[in-house]
Amino acid sequence: MRIAYSCAGEGFGHAGRMVALYDDLKQYHEVLLYIPETVSAFVASRLPRAAVRSIPCFTFIKNKNRVEYIRTVFYSLRQALHFFPAIKRLSRQLVKDRIQAVLSDFDPYLPWAARLVGIPVIQMNHPGIIRRYLTLDPRTWVAALVAFMMEGPWDWRLHVSFFGGDIGPVLRKALLAKPVRNEAFLAVNLKIESRKDILPLLDAIPGLTYRLYPAPGADFDEGLRNCTAVITNGGHQTLSEALVLGKPVLAIPQRGQAEQELNARMLQQSGRGLMVYDVRELGKVLPRFLASLEQLRRPAVIPVGFRFKDSRQELINRLNAILAAYDVPVTATASRSEAIKVAV
Incomplete structure (x- = not known):
């Protein structure tokens, strides 16, 4: 088609x-x-x-x-x-x-x-x-x-969602093409307007190593694969990518963005990360996050309704089934919607 x-x-x-x-x-x-x-x-x-x-x-x-x-x-x-x-x-x-x-x-x-x-x-x-x-x-x-x-x-x-969705997370092939490692640095993915409040707190922690994204010449895919954990906002795609790669996440959702707050809340509920509602709380939550990385990386259970595997092929199969049903002539006894349900 x-x-x-x-x-x-x-x-x-x-x-x-x-x-x-x-x-x-x-x-x-x-x-x-x-x-x-x-x-x-x-x-x-x-x-x-x-x-x-x-x-x-x-x-x-x-x-x-x-x-x-x-x-x-x-x-x-x-x-x-x-x-x-x-x-x-x-x-x-x-x-x-x-x-x-x-x-x-x-x-x-x-x-x-x-x-x-x-x-x-x-x-x-x-x-x-x-x-x-x-x-x-x-x-x-x-x-x-x-x-x-x-x-x-x-x-x-x-x-498409790592929680409560019809399909789980969808990742790019390039992100999954190379081995996942732990090179003991934080991948910090923040908008410019967020950095002035957050970076000084990171700089104040002795011995903490982090790499900032986006930045000139910085490859965020490489950072995700090789970091020990991720600090980012509440955007679903980045959270999903980190979760599928097994990286603990500290999410700082955009204020007033109800979807990002929901994503961050569900991240915390999943047992694979923490969230900060207000950046002023970051000074208290950040040490707890760093101390809990091993626990967050290997939680005891996967809550019902959560998915932490790449679902790209599943989504392609579903889309192809739906498209094939639309591409097939509809008989007098079966509506198009019925054909789609059968296909899917």
């Missing part, structure tokens, strides 16, 4: 999953990537031969390192004024490219464009899982609303 594959432009987790899946999908399908400018350089550097189209994207409104969900919702509503012309343009591009199915990772533009021209949509993402973990905290409900808007329409949906 000819597939259009789109992803969100916020962060690099969605684009990272695209990179992880692209070569496998190409074995079975013709794949065109529809990506926002914010991740185009990242994707092009890793998939230089991929056919690429540009799409708009919604973004989160932030104040320093904090996501402001209410402002994000209102900003998105204003941006929606330009939404219909954009999806009309994209629908014409889908027809021109002879696309038969759309695979979307948390991008609403291409799914709505596909709806206009009757192309089936498979939605595959992680953030939508927050709707399965709603609490009394109003931020989780706002985050669930944002997730609902970002998923757009779909005929089939798969949530």
Whole structure:
């Protein structure tokens, strides 16, 4: 089949999953990537031969390192004024490219464009899982609303997650291609705006060695494979990669980002890491984290609903089954949705 594959432009987790899946999908399908400018350089550097189209994207409104969900919702509503012309343009591009199915990772533009021209949509993402973990905290409900808007329409949906998902974590082949070692340094993966509060605490610990990412010339894949533990935010992809590689994680979720807080909370519940709600607590939690690395690396049990193995091939199999069902003529006695259920 000819597939259009789109992803969100916020962060690099969605684009990272695209990179992880692209070569496998190409074995079975013709794949065109529809990506926002914010991740185009990242994707092009890793998939230089991929056919690429540009799409708009919604973004989160932030104040320093904090996501402001209410402002994000209102900003998105204003941006929606330009939404219909954009999806009309994209629908014409889908027809021109002879696309038969759309695979979307948390991008609403291409799914709505596909709806206009009757192309089936498979939605595959992680953030939508927050709707399965709603609490009394109003931020989780706002985050669930944002997730609902970002998923757009779909005929089939798969949530990818190391906890409670339809599919477990998905890693890039390149990350798994070399041996995993413990070279006694921390891999510290932080946004620039977070570093001024965190790095002085690390520098104050005698004998502590860490490597900072992203940084010029630094290879984060190598750092993940060879570190003793990871300090990062609450982004799902990095947490998943660390967990699959057996690296304990100290997660410092972005303030106000309900999905990252959920990821970090579930990381701690898994027994493979700790979390810090407020960076001001880091001075107390960091020594406890460093003292608990062996215990976190080898927890006694795996809680129900958690997955710590690469599920890339499982996801490819599920996607191929769904796509094959859409590619098969529907009989008079079986609906397309019934055919998909049988295939999957």
